[in-house]
Amino acid sequence: MDLAYDYPLYRPPSESRSLIFQVTLGCSFNKCSFCDMYRTKEYSERSLDEIFKEIELMAKYFPHTRRVFLADGDAMNLDTEKLISIIAKIKGSFQSIERISSYSMPKNLLEKSPNELKSLKAVGLDMVYLGIESGNDKILKKVTKGATSNMIIESCMKAKDAEFTLSCMIILGLGGKTHTIDHARDTAKVIGSISPNYVGALTLYMEPNIEKEFYEKFREPFLPLEDSEVLDELYRMISDMHLKNSLIFRANHASNVYAIGGTLPDDKKEILQKIMHLKNHPELFKPKVLRRF
Incomplete structure (x- = not known):
């Protein structure tokens, strides 16, 4: 039924x-x-x-x-x-x-x-899912998120104060090549400030019908990350996360280069090693035809 x-x-x-x-x-x-x-x-x-x-x-x-x-x-x-x-x-x-x-x-x-x-x-x-997408205010404005990093932190802290289980999403590659370092650094900072129960990482994937709008609103040339650069960004992000409490991290969405996950900070070393191993073995990447947002 x-x-x-x-x-x-x-x-x-x-x-x-x-x-x-x-x-x-x-x-x-x-x-x-x-x-x-x-x-x-x-x-x-x-x-x-x-x-x-x-x-x-x-x-x-x-x-x-x-x-x-x-x-x-x-x-x-x-x-x-x-x-x-x-x-x-x-x-x-x-x-x-x-x-x-x-x-x-x-x-x-x-x-x-x-x-x-x-x-x-x-x-x-019991549980709310909230999209952080990025911790960088410039990127958030460029993708018309409708929230600043401080608004995201404040809203998530309200959810935690109410004792909801909190699961947050971030999008790898959202700032393109130009803003990848800022995106990694500031997103790690926001996650560290919130320390949600779960964090899921997706990789930017745009359906053809919204690509034109995305590029126009970004207001500068958008240079998508290559697969290896997505892994570089993820490596920086994980490296820069300083957490108050442990969280379950997953980058196993269909849009991702490869399924990666673990508990942070306990599994940080192993996750970073896995990312570097993938960087050295691109033949393990999921074929792009199988990736969707």
């Missing part, structure tokens, strides 16, 4: 076995020049009646559901009381629920009060 999803539908790789409820459609910002995930949709919020009916239906077919992901890209943009009602309904309908999660933009977290976030955590929202 499938829900009548409004496609395209996206979720983090770690939510591959989660039941997904689309509580919003699209993205309320939808201006990041590197992302075309929701370009075909106009942002809207679904009614509680629609959502509750879907929850009740799925509870009949999949009563032992353990994980739920709230889509689309902007579930945390919902009014807090509405979101609390949805989460409470899920918790009351699925007796085996272990985790409820959603994407969040920095502005979503910044617009909610600490008490609102704590209320969402208390009712059962």
